[in-house]
Amino acid sequence: MKHIFDKYKREIVVFLATIVMGMIFTAMNPNFLSWNNILTVFQKMVLNGVLAAGIMFTIITAGIDLSIGCTFAITGIAVAMCCVNGVPPILAIVVGLLIGVVAGAFNGFLVTNLKLQPFIATLGTMSLYRGIAYVVTGGTPVTNVPDSFRNIFNGKMFMGIRYYVLVMIVVFVIAHIILSKTRTGDNLYAVGGNEEAANLSGVNVFKTKYIAYIVCGVCASIAGMIMLASLGSAEATAGLTYETDAIAAAAIGGTAMAGGRGTALGTFIGAFMLAVLKVGMVVINVDSFWQYVVTGIIIIVASYFEFIKADFEAMLARRKNA
Amino acid sequence: MGKAVEFIKINKYFPGVHVLKDVSFSVEEGEVHALLGENGAGKSTILNILHGVYSEYEGTVKLHGETVHFMHPNDAIRDGKISKVHQETMVVEELTVGQNVTLGYEPKKGLFVDFNKMHKDVDEILSELNCNFKSRDIVRTLTAGQKQMIAIAKALYHHSTIISLDEPTASLTQKETEALFAVIEKLKKSGVTILYVSHHLEEIFQICDRATVLRDGEFITQLNVKETTREEMIHAMVGRSVASVADRLKPSPATDEVVLKVENLSNGKDFNDISFELHRGEILGFFGLIGAGRSEVMRTIIGADQKIGGKMYLMGKEITGRWNTTKALKNRIGLLPEDRKTQGFMNQFSNIDNISISSLDKYMSGPFLDEGKKKKNAERFFEEMDINPKKPDYLTKNMSGGNQQKVILARWMSADTDIIIFDEPTKGVDVAAKAEIYRLMEELVAEGKSLIVISSELPEAMGISDRLIVMSEGHISAELTDREKFDTDEILDYAIGGK
Structure with missing residues (x-):
């Protein structure tokens, strides 16, 4: 038990903080705990959660993928065009996933083969992919996506839970398995922790980074398809600035920006916290401008947590010796 | 005063x-x-x-x-x-x-x-x-x-x-x-x-x-x-007397079998025209001043850097195509780098993870990694190599220099590496841990492994090596084959490039 606590200290603390936040919201408006509202929280966290799960992989390798919001948009547009033109939904989904693979692989190519800084490389593809989305659509939305596609993600299972919530959970479970149960996971952490040492240990650094960026691209395309399913239309401006929320969720959940650290559970809880915060503030009628202020403060405080903890432990140690 | x-x-x-x-x-x-x-x-x-x-x-x-x-x-x-x-x-x-x-x-x-x-x-x-x-x-x-x-x-x-x-x-x-x-x-x-x-x-x-x-x-x-x-x-x-700690205690098990052969290797800037052979069971020393190009040669041999000329043979077979560290690992060559902190271990990794990273294939249960097997493997090396403290789950960065070195050596032992290259193995390591590392080297060659040891400390290079190659400014300036005749002044002369 203690072992589990040590391993997931960060996750547990963020989760408890989220529960406390939930209790405050409930005290101010009991409706916060209604089933409908809980559903809203989960639905609200789906897009950000899936994107965050993906970007976490790149951050663990000490990289970043700023282009996820744009991959998200391109996928939505392409899949929408497929569906509108009569391509069977399953095939359209395959096309969507392939777009994620290609977009991610190109990012991987830039940061490995061309050795570009991930921040700069994906800043470039961010604009590049967004541009492609505009060029393809000419700026007009693709509408009237048939229900046969939409229901795959947007349909309700039971108690009002939509399939896309299940999709998100599956994404996190797979992410967790990759990170904690496979060789790829160990290699990802090794590359992020010390790329030189990982390379000298025989870790295939190129392959590992490619995997990280491809996983990230695929997650972005899954999120793009979920968005398309719930709206029924796609446009080139979709997903603008979504990468910032995804980074925030990963960071709150304990993913180290310097690389080498981060868990699927942590990122899940980080996305969950942001969703609770956003929905909660609506429920207690906080002005939407103030929501940004509060969200910003929470991100900063949550990220400062590590240091607070270190300070606290040092203080305890001093007490002990005195 | x-x-x-x-x-x-x-x-x-x-x-x-x-x-x-x-x-x-x-x-x-x-x-x-x-x-x-x-x-x-x-x-x-x-x-x-x-x-x-x-x-x-x-x-x-x-x-x-x-x-x-x-x-x-x-x-x-x-x-x-x-x-x-x-x-x-x-x-x-x-x-x-x-x-x-x-x-x-x-x-x-x-x-x-x-x-x-x-x-x-x-x-x-x-x-x-x-x-x-x-x-x-x-x-x-x-x-x-x-x-x-x-x-x-x-x-x-x-x-x-x-x-x-x-x-x-x-x-x-x-x-x-x-x-x-x-x-x-x-x-x-x-x-x-x-x-x-x-x-x-x-x-x-x-x-x-x-x-x-x-x-x-x-x-x-x-x-x-x-x-x-x-x-x-x-x-x-x-707290006890130590003879020259690098001296060999056991007879050398070196054979004539060539496990690694390098011919006219060069990378165009750090070293040129490097040729040597490594035999099974021997400890081949590489002595030279800092900047002589020894580390660069070894990085090229394990695929971390690319050569521009020359040939490399492993077990008699020429290495062709693009060589990288992953392929080197598969061919059972490993390097213990000079700077453990920046090149040796992952900071955030426990000893278990730092030991197992090069041999993950060994710890699978079905399609998944088995943490239990990783831990068991690490514990075995903690016992065998007397790594202290006996805490495989501690972070490697918190161990002392000598024990960090042993953890990285355990990594290559776990990967069943046949050729192990040590780059300044005892840098920043205390005297007692040095002695232990030399004893481990002797055990490794006794098991049929072949070692290359880069050292800038002459007593170490002379004490541990079967044969000694001296490098100076990117060239091999001497290959001394008789360890009984190693001579301090002569070796230093070669290293400085005086001969």
């Missing part, structure tokens, strides 16, 4: 550990005083107390007879006139020498930095130190030895009367080391007190007057260096 530094009954605790136990000793003004001890003996801790890095301790510190208690390193520099020259030089690469020397204490003219005065003052100090670079030079363009001088110039800029040097020669060439010693002599003549920490006993004998020996956080003895033998010194440090 009075006492420059006096430590009186210093006690220091870290959570759960009593690191300094009633340590008392004093350092005379104007002497070069060595602090000796194995890793973990308490040398760095007592220096950190002196320099105000640790402000919480029991006991009294006196400088020139006056009791002081620094709360911050800046207090020590400003009020105590006491400076530290670090093991790894701490400089801001993109700034000028002058800016580095005066950092935080720049001469001002009104609101702005007075650069003319800065460079004039610093140039004066540099010429006093016989430095061949100027205050306006950018630090990035300097060599390691020159950067070391910046730290000393900084101490003089602050008019320090006490300067401590922590392993100052670790990254210096022979020539730079000599230049440093000349400066130390000069400082000593001008009345500066020097505290000197080094693992290289030769250096201690060369420049130190007296030495204080610490062991396990306790004061052991104070020695007059001129009247002490090397054996006595080692005995005081480790």
Whole structure:
């Protein structure tokens, strides 16, 4: 038990903080705990959660993928065009996933083969992919996506839970398995922790980074398809600035920006916290401008947590010796 | 002369550990005083107390007879006139020498930095130190030895009367080391007190007057260096006599079977025309000065860098196509890098993960990794190699140098590597751990593995090697095949390129 606590200290603390936040919201408006509202929280966290799960992989390798919001948009547009033109939904989904693979692989190519800084490389593809989305659509939305596609993600299972919530959970479970149960996971952490040492240990650094960026691209395309399913239309401006929320969720959940650290559970809880915060503030009628202020403060405080903890432990140690 | 530094009954605790136990000793003004001890003996801790890095301790510190208690390193520099020259030089690469020397204490003219005065003052100090670079030079363009001088110039800029040097020669060439010693002599003549920490006993004998020996956080003895033998010194440090620790205890199991053959290897800049053979069961030494190109050759052999010319054969088969570290690992070659911290282990990894990273295929249960198998494997090596503390789940970065080295060696043993390349295997490792590493090497060759050992320490290279290749400026200058006839002067001559 203690072992589990040590391993997931960060996750547990963020989760408890989220529960406390939930209790405050409930005290101010009991409706916060209604089933409908809980559903809203989960639905609200789906897009950000899936994107965050993906970007976490790149951050663990000490990289970043700023282009996820744009991959998200391109996928939505392409899949929408497929569906509108009569391509069977399953095939359209395959096309969507392939777009994620290609977009991610190109990012991987830039940061490995061309050795570009991930921040700069994906800043470039961010604009590049967004541009492609505009060029393809000419700026007009693709509408009237048939229900046969939409229901795959947007349909309700039971108690009002939509399939896309299940999709998100599956994404996190797979992410967790990759990170904690496979060789790829160990290699990802090794590359992020010390790329030189990982390379000298025989870790295939190129392959590992490619995997990280491809996983990230695929997650972005899954999120793009979920968005398309719930709206029924796609446009080139979709997903603008979504990468910032995804980074925030990963960071709150304990993913180290310097690389080498981060868990699927942590990122899940980080996305969950942001969703609770956003929905909660609506429920207690906080002005939407103030929501940004509060969200910003929470991100900063949550990220400062590590240091607070270190300070606290040092203080305890001093007490002990005195 | 009075006492420059006096430590009186210093006690220091870290959570759960009593690191300094009633340590008392004093350092005379104007002497070069060595602090000796194995890793973990308490040398760095007592220096950190002196320099105000640790402000919480029991006991009294006196400088020139006056009791002081620094709360911050800046207090020590400003009020105590006491400076530290670090093991790894701490400089801001993109700034000028002058800016580095005066950092935080720049001469001002009104609101702005007075650069003319800065460079004039610093140039004066540099010429006093016989430095061949100027205050306006950018630090990035300097060599390691020159950067070391910046730290000393900084101490003089602050008019320090006490300067401590922590392993100052670790990254210096022979020539730079000599230049440093000349400066130390000069400082000593001008009345500066020097505290000197080094693992290289030769250096201690060369420049130190007296030495204080610490062991396990306790004061052991104070020695007059001129009247002490090397054996006595080692005995005081480790508490037992150690013969030349690198000497082989077992007969060499070397065979004639060639496991690795390198022909005319070059990378166009660091080394050229390198040819040698490695036999099964032998320890092949590579001696040379820093910068001779030895590490670069080895990095190329394991695929971390690319060659531009030459051929490599493994077990008689030529290596073709693009060679990388992953392929090298599959072909059972591994390297223990020189700088463990930046190249050896993953900082955030436990010992278990650092050991298993090169052999993950071995710990699978079905499609998934089995943490239990990883742990079991690590525990086996902790026992076999006596890695201490016996905590496989500790972070490797918190282990001592010698034990970190063993953890990385365990990584290659786990991967069943046949050819293991050690780059400066005992750098920053204490005497006792050195001996253990040499014994491990002997066990490895007895098991039929073949080792290449890069060393810049001549006693080590001569003691451990079956054959010795000497490199100088990117070339092989000698291949000495008879270990009975290894000769210090001859080898040094080859290394310097004199022959």
